Amino acid sequence: MRYRTAILAAASLLGCVLAQTATAAPSEYDVKAALVFKIAKFVAWPAAGAREPESFALCYVGDAAAGRSFDALTRERLTGRAVNVTQLASDGDPRDCQILYITLAREAATTEMLRIAAEHSILTIGESAAFASRLGGVMALRTDAKRVRFEINLLASRRAGLQINSQLLNLATIVGRDDATSASQMPVAPARSSP
Amino acid sequence: MKLRASPVTVLAVAAFVIGSAQTAGAEQQSDAHDLLDLSVEQLLNTEVTTASRRAQAAGMVPAPLYVITQADIKRSAARSIPELLRAVPGLQVAQVDANKWAVGARGINRRFSNKLLILMDGRPVYSPLFSGVFWDIQDTDLDSIERIEVVSGPGATLWGPNAVNGVINVITRRASDTSGRAVHASLDGLGSSSLQARFAGELGSSAAGRVFVKRSELNGNENVLGMRADDAAHTRIGTRLDGERGNSRWLLSAEGYDGKSGSMTTLALTSPPFVNLRAVDDTVTGGFLNSQWSHTDAAGRDTSLSASFERSIRDSYFFDEVRNTWQVDLQRSQQTALGRNVMWGLSYRHSQDQIDGEPPISIRVPRATVTVAGGFVQGEFNLIPERLDLVAGAKLEYESLSDETHFEPNLRLRYRVDDRSMIWASAARAVGMPSRGERDAEIVGPFIPPNSVRNPSPLPIIVTVSSSGDIQAELGDTFELGHRWHSDRQQVRVESSLYYTKYRRLMRAQPGLPLCRPAGTPAGPLGCPPGTGFLIAPNLLQPNGKANSYGLELFGEWWPRERLRLTGAYTFQRVANTTDVPTLELAATSPEHQAYLRASLDLLRAVSADVNVRYVDVNVFAGIPSYVAVDARLAWAPRVAVEFALVGRNLFDPEHLEYVSEIGDLVPTPIERTVQFELRYRF
Numbered sequence: 001m002r003y004r005t006a007i008l009a010a011a012s013l014l015g016c017v018l019a020q021t022a023t024a025a026p027s028e029y030d031v032k033a034a035l036v037f038k039i040a041k042f043v044a045w046p047a048a049g050a051r052e053p054e055s056f057a058l059c060y061v062g063d064a065a066a067g068r069s070f071d072a073l074t075r076e077r078l079t080g081r082a083v084n085v086t087q088l089a090s091d092g093d094p095r096d097c098q099i100l101y102i103t104l105a106r107e108a109a110t111t112e113m114l115r116i117a118a119e120h121s122i123l124t125i126g127e128s129a130a131f132a133s134r135l136g137g138v139m140a141l142r143t144d145a146k147r148v149r150f151e152i153n154l155l156a157s158r159r160a161g162l163q164i165n166s167q168l169l170n171l172a173t174i175v176g177r178d179d180a181t182s183a184s185q186m187p188v189a190p191a192r193s194s195p
Numbered sequence: 196m197k198l199r200a201s202p203v204t205v206l207a208v209a210a211f212v213i214g215s216a217q218t219a220g221a222e223q224q225s226d227a228h229d230l231l232d233l234s235v236e237q238l239l240n241t242e243v244t245t246a247s248r249r250a251q252a253a254g255m256v257p258a259p260l261y262v263i264t265q266a267d268i269k270r271s272a273a274r275s276i277p278e279l280l281r282a283v284p285g286l287q288v289a290q291v292d293a294n295k296w297a298v299g300a301r302g303i304n305r306r307f308s309n310k311l312l313i314l315m316d317g318r319p320v321y322s323p324l325f326s327g328v329f330w331d332i333q334d335t336d337l338d339s340i341e342r343i344e345v346v347s348g349p350g351a352t353l354w355g356p357n358a359v360n361g362v363i364n365v366i367t368r369r370a371s372d373t374s375g376r377a378v379h380a381s382l383d384g385l386g387s388s389s390l391q392a393r394f395a396g397e398l399g400s401s402a403a404g405r406v407f408v409k410r411s412e413l414n415g416n417e418n419v420l421g422m423r424a425d426d427a428a429h430t431r432i433g434t435r436l437d438g439e440r441g442n443s444r445w446l447l448s449a450e451g452y453d454g455k456s457g458s459m460t461t462l463a464l465t466s467p468p469f470v471n472l473r474a475v476d477d478t479v480t481g482g483f484l485n486s487q488w489s490h491t492d493a494a495g496r497d498t499s500l501s502a503s504f505e506r507s508i509r510d511s512y513f514f515d516e517v518r519n520t521w522q523v524d525l526q527r528s529q530q531t532a533l534g535r536n537v538m539w540g541l542s543y544r545h546s547q548d549q550i551d552g553e554p555p556i557s558i559r560v561p562r563a564t565v566t567v568a569g570g571f572v573q574g575e576f577n578l579i580p581e582r583l584d585l586v587a588g589a590k591l592e593y594e595s596l597s598d599e600t601h602f603e604p605n606l607r608l609r610y611r612v613d614d615r616s617m618i619w620a621s622a623a624r625a626v627g628m629p630s631r632g633e634r635d636a637e638i639v640g641p642f643i644p645p646n647s648v649r650n651p652s653p654l655p656i657i658v659t660v661s662s663s664g665d666i667q668a669e670l671g672d673t674f675e676l677g678h679r680w681h682s683d684r685q686q687v688r689v690e691s692s693l694y695y696t697k698y699r700r701l702m703r704a705q706p707g708l709p710l711c712r713p714a715g716t717p718a719g720p721l722g723c724p725p726g727t728g729f730l731i732a733p734n735l736l737q738p739n740g741k742a743n744s745y746g747l748e749l750f751g752e753w754w755p756r757e758r759l760r761l762t763g764a765y766t767f768q769r770v771a772n773t774t775d776v777p778t779l780e781l782a783a784t785s786p787e788h789q790a791y792l793r794a795s796l797d798l799l800r801a802v803s804a805d806v807n808v809r810y811v812d813v814n815v816f817a818g819i820p821s822y823v824a825v826d827a828r829l830a831w832a833p834r835v836a837v838e839f840a841l842v843g844r845n846l847f848d849p850e851h852l853e854y855v856s857e858i859g860d861l862v863p864t865p866i867e868r869t870v871q872f873e874l875r876y877r878f
Binding site for chain 1: 230231233234235236238239240241242243264265266269341342368369371372373374395401439685686754757797800835877
């Protein structure tokens with residue numbers, strides 16, 4: 001009996017210890033990168049015909065914090081193809097991307113890039129309340145009260161020729177001009193003077 | 196079988212259950228790879244940690260904040276930073292001539308306004324000579340600017356000295372955020388041209404660098420005497436290197452400039468014809484080095500350290516100056532149990548100069564060092580959850596010209612009405628830095644001709660201004676109230692703010708008894724002795740002026756369509772003097788009303804159009820009539836890397852006057868209408 005109690009006690013102690021270390025919440029970008037990866041499985045791009053690329057192009061505009069999380073996806077495979085992650089500058093050329101992710105800090109600088117992306121079949125994903133509702137982006141992953149919120153602009157997705165699986169649509173808030181649901185957070189201005 | 200649980204067993208089981216429940220309930224693993232095993236739904240339910248940011252939602256700042264973005268800069272007709280600032284409510288921007296600008300805030304716009312703090316990547320750029328900004332040496336590559344943040348009002352606590360009526364912070368783009376090579380060329384109908392080339396690239400895996408070269412030549416406008424004297428030519432080179440490693444970021448930037456700017460000056464002489472017109476060239480050479488390092492640690496505390504050095508050699512029509520300025524700044528911010536966010540900082544600025552005055556200016560102390568040292572603390576406290584926050588800060592600052600230490604408190608309240616609107620209020624004191632000019636300069640001029648409105652006597656009058664030796668820093672106590680609202684889908688946004696400022700210890704020119712020259716005797720009741728050629732009206736600068744100013748700043752933005760954006764700004768301001776003798780401030784007050792309207796339209800696939808209309812009310816004191824000015828830009832980008840643009844500036848009138856110098860040293864120059872052609876090419 002004592003022997004068993006001892007094991008039980010040890011196991012529970014271990015359980016507590018494990019619980020402590022395991023409850024560290026993952027970083028925002030790790031979760032967002034995982035979401036982007038999963039979302040891509042529910043989206044169909046128009047057939048590119050002869051130009052079918054060998055690898056899946058995921059581009060992001062942001063700094064190293066986002067980069068670390070997205071770069072980790074290069075070890076994965078999406079729709080049978082290797083994932084190629086590229087970092088773009090805010091005045092870069094997005095036309096070879098299938099997914100274009102724009103971080104909040106860079107959003108104000110990428111209006112030109114978004115205009116170009118809207119004319120090609122690119123899944124644009126942003127982080128602000130205005131991104132999907134007003135700026136013409138297709139999706140937005142907003143961080144609100146420690147969780148990531150998911151928005152989709154159907155009009156923008158149709159313009160880009162993208163087909164989104166209804167299962168994904170059910171998990172998202174549909175936003176856009178024709179809609180009553182609101183995005184209620186102001187755009188974020190970055191810190192006073194970050195180098 | 197009887198189950199009998201011993202206390203140890205009970206505890207052990209309980210611990211195990213609680214332990215496992217925690218593990219299961221947490222639903223998360225800190226291993227990023229494991230996240231990929233979760234479904235979309237599970238990921239959306241996962242709690243995340245975000246890096247600590249001093250960033251605040253622009254909608255939550257309890258002060259009038261206006262941000263000029265990179266897109267605004269690219270699509271505007273502006274060629275320089277002052278032109279970009281015209282869109283900001285609360286700022287008064289007047290173009291003096293082709294190469295000079297007067298930028299002020301909240302009604303006070305002397306050419307060297309001493310109540311506005313301008314920062315370039317955190318580096319203050321005001322000159323202690325006049326406590327103002329020489330805009331000709333801030334002519335950096337506009338394409339490299341990421342954004343310009345303007346906070347009206349006393350940001351003294353956080354930003355630095357001299358921020359009585361506002362802070363303008365120009366932030367350049369990270370080198371890693373600029374791609375490849377680019378060239379930008381422009382040419383206008385007056386013959387002004389500019390050429391910029393920029394190269395950017397990676398330096399290893401965690402750093403990047405950018406270099407630019409800029410050459411601009413401005414052809415002058417015709418002044419009121421029919422002459423062109425404001426030609427200018429400037430060359431500038433600059434570089435920025437930056438990188439990130441783990442949770443640290445660093446930046447190193449340097450720029451060098453060399454140029455000359457022309458003016459036509461009116462100099463008062465002490466013998467007939469008493470006035471001399473002279474076309475002169477200001478030449479300036481110099482450069483700066485700026486460095487910053489910031490780090491966020493595991494506990495979410497941000498630390499940032501910056502240091503900069505600037506040297507400039509200026510040969511101006513009134514003075515020659517060699518100046519070396521050092522600045523060091525440390526800031527720390529963290530979340531605490533007490534307050535949401537607590538920040539503190541220390542800064543030290545040391546500016547050493549050698550100034551030689553040329554007639555009509557003489558400098559009594561040719562060599563001096565001006566130091567400003569300060570520390571601040573600011574905390575954000577939540578008073579009513581989700582509703583009311585208090586931001587309280589204070590700065591302690593020592594300034595060497597006045598040899599005074601000042602305490603500058605800054606209190607702000609923010610009340611969230613609902614998730615679309617908020618009200619804020621503030622009370623703050625800010626200190627305006629005294630300048631070397633105010634303490635050590637003697638100016639002869641302006642000249643007032645005889646038998647004129649301002650001088651009905653038969654003798655010409657020459658006004659002189661000199662320091663009384665009593666130097667104190669000017670104080671401004673400001674009370675503000677503001678409101679911010681945006682519509683459901685953010686198609687409409689409106690911001691308004693009201694302010695009231697009490698100024699004390701303003702520099703006032705106290706007139707003394709007129710002197711008869713060449714006799715040197717005061718003009719008595721019987722006038723001047725025979726043989727008198729002219730009168731001197733001496734003025735002593737005393738820091739005992741008082742004034743009140745109040746105003747309203749309104750800003751609105753509307754997106755009626757996805758491709759059309761309309762913005763508007765309206766400013767009302769009034770400065771009232773409360774002492775009998777006008778202060779220098781009152782002499783340079785701005786028009787009471789100002790309005791600005793802008794429309795940005797994405798026309799066809801690759802065509803964009805921007806038009807802005809601005810109205811500036813009559814400036815009674817300076818005698819400048821009201822004016823309307825229209826700028827327009829039409830751009831076509833046939834390819835991603837090429838853009839052609841046609842820009843029209845000041846299209847409404849063939850020419851209009853914006854500024855008349857309050858000390859009468861420059862011949863007024865109206866600004867002419869021009870059309871400019873621009874090319875941007877990336878390769």
